Amino acid sequence: MTSYLKVLCEQRFDWQPCSGGNIPSNAVIGGRTADGELLYVGRAYHEGSHTVGKVHPSHGSCYIPFDGEEVAYQDYEILVLR
Secondary structure (H helix, E strand, O other), X not given: OHHXXXXXXXXXXXXXXXXXXXXXXOEOEEEEOXXXXXXXXXXXXXXXXXXXXXXXXXXXXXXXXXXXXXXXXXXXXXXXXX
């Protein structure tokens, strides 16, 4: 576990504005769908604060959790490695 923490701590990240499923080449991968599609770390501004979620490129959206559901945003920020 220490090696994972070291890698994350030594990197430099930024949030980059995106929309419509566009993914910068340096975007941080957050996982995969059941079909193997890559998901990325994203966030959207919802009800007064930034909420982290997942960017699903083929849906053109960033999904954030809210009140037991997923809320989709077509305009969002995506985590990128500098």
